[in-house]
Amino acid sequence: MICVFGVFFASDMPAFMAEMWRLVRPGGRLAVTTWGPGLFELANSIFWGAVRELEPGLFKAFNPWDEITTPTGLRSLFERSGIERSECEAVPGQHRLDAPEDFWDVVLGSGYRATVDGLAADEREALRERVLTGVRDRPVAVLRTDVVFGLAERG
Numbered sequence: 001m002i003c004v005f006g007v008f009f010a011s012d013m014p015a016f017m018a019e020m021w022r023l024v025r026p027g028g029r030l031a032v033t034t035w036g037p038g039l040f041e042l043a044n045s046i047f048w049g050a051v052r053e054l055e056p057g058l059f060k061a062f063n064p065w066d067e068i069t070t071p072t073g074l075r076s077l078f079e080r081s082g083i084e085r086s087e088c089e090a091v092p093g094q095h096r097l098d099a100p101e102d103f104w105d106v107v108l109g110s111g112y113r114a115t116v117d118g119l120a121a122d123e124r125e126a127l128r129e130r131v132l133t134g135v136r137d138r139p140v141a142v143l144r145t146d147v148v149f150g151l152a153e154r155g
Contacts, residue, residue: 002031007077008065009111017081024154030083036090036146037069040110043103043143046134050127051115058118065111074150086152093145100135104128106143 001020010016017032024030040047052059068074071088078086097103107116116124 001028004033005035007032008034008068013068013077014080017077017083021081021083021152021154024152026154028154030152030154032074032078032150034068034074034148034150035065036092036144036148038144038146039065039069040103040106040143040145042138043097043106043131043135043140046138046140047103047107047112047131050130050134053130054123054127055119058115069148071148071150074148078150078152083152086150088148088150090146090148093147095143095145097135097141097143100132100140103135103140103143104132107131 001024003020007013007016017030021030038044048060068077071090074088075086078088095106107113116127119127
């Protein structure tokens with residue numbers, strides 16, 4: 001069973017993991033991936049700074065992955081789910097931006113979309129402009145996309 005960048009969308013991550021584990025047959029594996037720390041930096045800081053300016057109530061209101069951005073955090077989730085043994089490893093990654101506008105595609109194609117959708121239409125456009133201006137001004141050409149891989153095998 002494989003869960004790629006999805007476990008953090010479950011309202012009860014341990015219960016979700018326990019259910020996936022229940023479905024793993026003897027000799028089978030459960031593989032889970034999640035984002036590592038510093039996701040999308042340096043553009044991440046620009047995005048959240050602009051969100052705070054426009055709508056402080058939405059500032060980092062939706063970041064369920066924060067507790068599982070390290071091998072220790074992901075291993076803890078496995079354990080809280082009733083999975084006694086797992087191997088978890090962090091792997092650095094990066095994503096190149098061909099243009100600053102590419103970061104907005106990342107925003108809309110990720111969990112950050114929920115924050116954008118929480119804004120009024122005029123605020124969404126203001127956020128987009130502030131973020132893209134910040135990405136251009138810094139300039140940001142590479143995003144961090146570190147990943148934490150977790151694996152458990154049922155005996």
